[in-house]
Amino acid sequence: MLASLSIRDMLLIEQVDLRFATGLNVLTGETGAGKSILLDSLGFVLGRRGRATLVRQGADLGEVTAEFELEATHPIGKILEEAGFPFDGHLILRRLNYPDGRKRAYVNDRPCSAEVLRNLGMALVEVHGQHDDRGLLDAKGHRAVLDAYAGNEAALARTAAAWREFQQADKALVAAKDAIALAEADAEYVQHSLKELAELGPEAGEDEALDQKRRLMQAAERVRGDVAKAAHAVGLEGAEGLLTDAHRWLQDAAETPEIGMEEPIEAMGRVLIELDELQNGIEAALGRLDVNPFELEQVEERLFALRALARKHKVLPDELPALWAGFQAKSQVLDESGSRLADLSAQREQAHVSYRATADALRVKRQKAAGRLDKAMRAELAPLKMENAVFATVLEQGEEGPSGRDVVTFQVATNPGAPAGAIDKIASGGELSRFLLALKVCLTTRSSGLTLIFDEIDRGVGGATADAVGRRLSAVSDGAQVLVVTHSPQVAAMGIGHFVVSKSVRAGVTRTAVEAIAQNQRRDEIARMLAGDVISDAARAAAQALLDNAPVAAR
Numbered sequence: 001m002l003a004s005l006s007i008r009d010m011l012l013i014e015q016v017d018l019r020f021a022t023g024l025n026v027l028t029g030e031t032g033a034g035k036s037i038l039l040d041s042l043g044f045v046l047g048r049r050g051r052a053t054l055v056r057q058g059a060d061l062g063e064v065t066a067e068f069e070l071e072a073t074h075p076i077g078k079i080l081e082e083a084g085f086p087f088d089g090h091l092i093l094r095r096l097n098y099p100d101g102r103k104r105a106y107v108n109d110r111p112c113s114a115e116v117l118r119n120l121g122m123a124l125v126e127v128h129g130q131h132d133d134r135g136l137l138d139a140k141g142h143r144a145v146l147d148a149y150a151g152n153e154a155a156l157a158r159t160a161a162a163w164r165e166f167q168q169a170d171k172a173l174v175a176a177k178d179a180i181a182l183a184e185a186d187a188e189y190v191q192h193s194l195k196e197l198a199e200l201g202p203e204a205g206e207d208e209a210l211d212q213k214r215r216l217m218q219a220a221e222r223v224r225g226d227v228a229k230a231a232h233a234v235g236l237e238g239a240e241g242l243l244t245d246a247h248r249w250l251q252d253a254a255e256t257p258e259i260g261m262e263e264p265i266e267a268m269g270r271v272l273i274e275l276d277e278l279q280n281g282i283e284a285a286l287g288r289l290d291v292n293p294f295e296l297e298q299v300e301e302r303l304f305a306l307r308a309l310a311r312k313h314k315v316l317p318d319e320l321p322a323l324w325a326g327f328q329a330k331s332q333v334l335d336e337s338g339s340r341l342a343d344l345s346a347q348r349e350q351a352h353v354s355y356r357a358t359a360d361a362l363r364v365k366r367q368k369a370a371g372r373l374d375k376a377m378r379a380e381l382a383p384l385k386m387e388n389a390v391f392a393t394v395l396e397q398g399e400e401g402p403s404g405r406d407v408v409t410f411q412v413a414t415n416p417g418a419p420a421g422a423i424d425k426i427a428s429g430g431e432l433s434r435f436l437l438a439l440k441v442c443l444t445t446r447s448s449g450l451t452l453i454f455d456e457i458d459r460g461v462g463g464a465t466a467d468a469v470g471r472r473l474s475a476v477s478d479g480a481q482v483l484v485v486t487h488s489p490q491v492a493a494m495g496i497g498h499f500v501v502s503k504s505v506r507a508g509v510t511r512t513a514v515e516a517i518a519q520n521q522r523r524d525e526i527a528r529m530l531a532g533d534v535i536s537d538a539a540r541a542a543a544q545a546l547l548d549n550a551p552v553a554a555r
Contacts, residue, residue: 193327194324247268
């Protein structure tokens with residue numbers, strides 16, 4: 001439950017510290033006193049979007065802190081775990097608002113994102129008013145309300161998964177048909193291009209290799225003469241012959257040891273070895289420069305053919321192999337088009353059958369839940385002085401989608417014999433409030449650990465009907481926590497905790513205050529609600545009678 005709420009410098013609130021009890025807590029006060037500011041502040045700390053800034057004029061910072069005491073098994077445990085926060089049942093949410101619009105949020109004094117705060121807020125508190133468009137008035141939300149009541153989470157997940165599979169199969173079939181249509185339109189061009197590419201057989205990197213080979217062959221005739229002269233210069237008729245004679249002469253001279261020819265002879269040997277390696281390199285170069293004119297012509301023809309075909313298809317020569325593979329794939333699409341379309345059509349039909357089966361199973365669950373909800377609503381409407389009203393959950397077939405193919409609408413008839421119709425067209429303001437309250441009571445049976453806030457849900461009702469609404473709210477709060485903003489003295493008398501919102505002006509500054517009042521003060525507040533500013537003895541007596549008739553827990 002919401003254990004406490006502290007507000008600092010938010011709009012007209014300078015400082016408020018409130019502690020709430022389990023059960024029914026009521027907030028009363030004059031119209032315009034600032035009850036909505038209190039709810040805005042609570043919504044702010046729960047991560048809800050609102051006006052850009054709530055900071056009180058002249059303050060440096062607005063701050064709201066909400067403390068919750070929860071069971072260790074509360075659903076927020078999973079949210080906190082996924083966000084990396086520990087949870088032991090005690091939770092403190094704190095959010096700061098700066099005048100420039102910046103906001104900061106903390107969970108148990110650790111910074112958290114706005115998304116995590118919103119997820120926590122939705123799992124902790126539900127706020128409902130007379131014009132609650134999330135529930136009764138927005139027909140688009142009726143199916144979600146019914147699914148929440150039925151507990152259809154698993155069935156919805158199965159239906160959504162089957163819908164995704166069907167959509168994927170449908171898209172695959174459409175894509176295949178488009179590809180085949182495109183291939184058929186270009187069939188003649190594809191086959192002609194395939195023939196050209198197959199005859200040429202381009203290979204990756206071939207253009208560069210041929211270009212290098214061509215340049216070498218073109219340069220061969222120009223440099224071969226010089227290389228041949230170099231070979232002659234270092235051969236037997238040149239350097240090799242002279243050095244060989246010199247080596248022999250040195251060896252002959254070495255027969256006279258006193259001359260000291262050992263080192264010159266060793267040096268000459270090394271020179272002859274290097275000369276041999278030089279000759280081998282020159283001979284190898286001459287071998288590479290032996291150009292066959294016919295081979296040069298073949299290289300140039302292939303290189304020009306590659307480049308001409310690349311220009312034709314507006315690609316680089318090295319992209320021709322990939323282009324060839326693409327045309328082969330298009331040709332394969334045409335060759336296999338019949339069998340492929342048959343397979344994909346069969347897969348789509350199978351996926352559609354599977355989807356319809358899961359959607360039909362979901363419909364059965366909805367139909368059963370609709371009957372239970374209508375019965376539960378009849379039981380809830382009777383204590384609210386609407387025993388003759390009819391609430392019907394109507395299911396009709398709609399378009400297929402991830403949530404099935406059902407359209408769900410809530411229809412009502414408020415008087416015997418009157419035709420049923422859309423709830424927002426038939427019910428008056430007071431009736432709508434009671435329908436919403438009854439529906440919320442039915443849905444609460446599936447909620448876990450939620451604090452429920454009803455903002456003037458009793459508007460438009462009075463007398464015995466208001467008393468009935470108060471008693472039903474009191475019953476809903478049995479073992480739970482409910483906060484009600486009310487102008488009804490009958491509802492206020494049912495509260496276990498009572499808070500009065502007031503507004504004052506001091507030194508030209510307007511302030512809103514919220515004060516918890518004791519049991520002995522409640523009579524005068526309820527008397528004020530009955531009589532206005534001037535509280536008579538009769539009003540006090542009437543207020544005391546309301547308190548005396550309230551459930552024991554509220555006295």
